[in-house]
Amino acid sequence: MLEKIKSGDIMEMKENINIEFKREFTTELKKEVVAFANTNEGTIYIGIDDFGNVIGIENADEILNQVVLSIRNSIKPDITMYCNSKIEKIENKDVIVIKVQRGTLRPYYIADKGLKPSGVYVRQGSSSVPASEENIRQMIKETDGDSYERLRSLNQNLTFDYAEKIFKGNNLSFGLSQKQTLGLIGEDNLYTNLALLLSEQCNHTLKVAVFEGIEKNIFKDRKEFKGSLLKQVTEAFEFINLLNKTEASFEGLIRKDERDYPVEAIREALLNAVIHREYSFSGSTLINIYEDRIEFVSLGGIISGLSLDSIMLGVSQSRNEKLANIFYRLHLIEAYGTGIRKIFTNYERYNMKPTIKAEVGAFQVVLPNIHYKKIEEKLLVDNSFNKNIEKNTTEIKPLYTDILNFVTDKNGATRKEIEEYINFSQTRVITLLKEMLELNLIRKEKDKIDRRSYKYYKK
Known part of the structure; x- marks a missing residue:
């Protein structure tokens, strides 16, 4: 806790990992508060320039009130219990001194930026810089423990249209109190990773x-x-x-x-x-x-x-x-x-x-x-059938050639003549001729002399 500060003390101080000078109050103050709360404790002086010159501030009480409101309303989780702000006289000028302790609910972040590098800051030397996503995750893990579903979600802009429909279909309420009871909202009133998993924004597929x-x-x-x-x-x-x-x-x-x-x-x-x-x-x-x-x-x-x-x-x-x-x-x-x-x-x-x-x-x-074995058995049967077909086709092809040569030499032949030539039964020859017709190897025409019979010609 700082009491009265002597001018000489300020002249000897420089900005470092624990000290920040501000010439005047601006909205940038919340960035410095967040950085100190996330790293190590530090002190912010409003009314002193970057070179350590005491400028002072006018309307100190009004500015102090703005500082308190800014810290309370602009930073999450609530950091006010770890901040002490007061007016000190330095060189007979009003300076606001803000003492920030390291918080226990890290990472703290700027509310309208969220849990991402643009909203989470840490202290590096005399500067406040955005934390990396890995640094943010590590702070969450250190604070909330190892359970993924209990950790604060980096994304706080979540919607639950599908989850609400499913809860409603089961006659279950899905309001704020239910989300807190189920663990979607933590003690700090922030969404957890469990909420992320049930939201439309879930990043796992x-x-x-x-x-x-x-x-x-x-x-x-x-x-x-x-x-x-x-x-x-x-x-x-x-x-x-x-x-x-x-x-x-x-x-x-x-x-x-x-x-x-x-x-x-x-x-x-x-x-x-x-x-x-x-x-x-x-x-x-x-x-x-x-x-x-x-x-x-x-x-x-x-x-x-x-x-x-x-x-x-x-x-x-x-x-x-x-x-x-x-x-x-x-x-x-x-x-x-x-x-x-x-x-x-x-x-x-x-x-x-x-x-x-x-x-x-x-x-x-x-x-x-x-049913996979039955599928295999069916495939074996089909393959066996196909192989038999291929085998039979191989045997038949020479017969096709013999018949084609015969009908060509004779300039057309009747079925009976073909039967006598290849010495096959009537049924077998009828089948062969039908196959050859379907394969477009031969054509069938009425005999010009005996109109009651047909002759087969090479096509």
């Missing part, structure tokens, strides 16, 4: 890629889903389900339709990928669809302390507890720790099972296509 065959070589289709996570989940599920083909079988007279993938298994794998991923990573949630499987890949891996075995036993430790709670309230999930087991339960009556892979930084659930 979900990508679905459809491949031809069972390798990642040829794309058949791809789609990226954006916006609120609630919207992404809904639209991605609809898209995947459109590709989930139905195969019909019969038990007696009863027709039985069955999808390539159990619908509930798709649903649970999709929700698991979205709810439990690590959102501090910037990559997209990935879904790859092949002819024999669907892969759901989410970022983050298994939470420390858990294993694949414990997950299979139903042990639940959500990385995003508040996000999971919202999905639970919206009846999108039934209970924590049941999703993976439900996926496997849906495959119990089949001779193939889902697989789970966990790597550092990634988690993958793979659903097998329950």
